[in-house]
């Protein structure tokens with residue numbers, strides 16, 4: 001279970017602290033999916049990075065079952081993130097020199113040897129409809145295909161939490177729907193906790209559980 005309590009985030013600036021998140025609390029259980037909707041600049045990405053162990057809050061706590069990721073040392077936090085959390089961002093961030101299959105396997109190259117990883121990667125690439133693209137370089141894929149590969153990469157370590165930041169932001173409406181379908185279907189199959197942040201109404205409507213973010217404040 002993911003539990004965020006009273007998260008605040010501010011950045012120092014010459015004109016005084018810039019407050020980006022104010023007293024944000026939320027929780028997710030395995031199998032839950034939810035989205036945070038809000039305009040650009042409202043603090044959605046900041047919240048996602050804090051929940052994902054990428055950026056410590058100024059105050060408040062994040063708990064992942066009994067673990068406070070920010071109480072871990074840097075190596076422990078990196079290992080925790082790699083094991084427990086999958087990220088899908090607006091930009092696919094695939095490595096251009098690696099094939100689709102290699103890209104999906106990258107998260108499995110650190111830590112203990114993961115003998116089942118190649119099998120899982122192939123299965124996931126099948127599930128996202130890229131079974132016949134394993135040896136392609138990203139440059140030979142369409143935008144939607146790249147994002148589908150990025151979803152497979154995010155899930156290859158079977159994370160308990162899947163965080164998506166504007167996952168359809170660079171896609172046309174039809175492709176965006178295909179990608180949203182995939183995220184929701186794989187989430188249901190893998191029983192992850194899923195949190196999507198977006199300013200897209202079309203994507204937000206796919207979720208029963210929705211929060212709004214406005215100038216750093218989260219409301220239901």
Ligand SMILES: Nc1ncnc2c1ncn2[C@@H]1O[C@H](COP(=O)(O)OP(=O)(O)O)[C@@H](O)[C@H]1O
Nearest residue numbers: 011018020038039040041042043044045046047
């Ligand atoms: N590292 C940073 N330093 C200073 N301000 C930041 C930093 N990161 C984000 N911000 C500010 O925080 C606010 C929220 O940003 P962000 O979380 O990216 O919003 P959203 O994802 O909703 O568009 C913006 O005003 C942004 O400029």
Ligand SMILES: [Mg+2]
Nearest residue numbers: 044045046165
């Ligand atoms: Mg953002």
